[in-house]
Amino acid sequence: MRIVLTLDGHRAAATLNDSAAARDLAALLPLTIGLEDFHHTERIGYPPRKLDTTGAPDASDPKAGDLAYYTPWGNLVLFYRDGDHSPSLVVLGALDSREDTDRLATAQRLRIEAAS
Template sequence: MHIRLTIDGRRVEATLNDSAAARDLATLLPLTLETEDFHQTERIAYPPRKLDTSGAPDAATSKAGDLASYAPWGNLALFYRDGQHSPGLAILGRLTNSGDTERLATTDRITIEALS
């Protein structure tokens, strides 16, 4: 599924994978979420409810441009730098253009919507 993120007024495209958690996120769209920085690596935001991460691998290693869910906290994570191997992290998708990842470092709000 193709989605669009609006970051500081700029539209950025991404693709969700075919995981249960990504499909669950799609049911919540459109979303506008407040973000905060986490470890100078990712922006995190809290959707209205935790996503269904059943069937997801036990852990994942994030890369800059990944959109993920961290199951223990129920937050979304948008990585602008490569992350560490993390138990409970489920990768949901990825920004289409890796050049857009640095925009994530400073944004306080993000809108995510489905593309038809």
């Protein structure tokens, strides 16, 4: 599914994969959340409820530009740098252009909408 991320007013195209968690996130759209930095690698924020992670892999190797979900905390994650192998991390999709990852490092607010 094609989506649009708006980071502090700047739009970036992204695509969700076909996982149960990504479909569950899509059901919440449009969604606006605040973001905070985590480990100088990612921005995190919390959706209004936990996502369905049925069939998700046990771990992921996130790349800059990935949109993911960390199951223990129930938070969305936007990686602006490549991350380490992470148990309980479910990649939901990614920015269509890795050039947009620079904006992720300082973003304070995220809006996710279905692309028209």
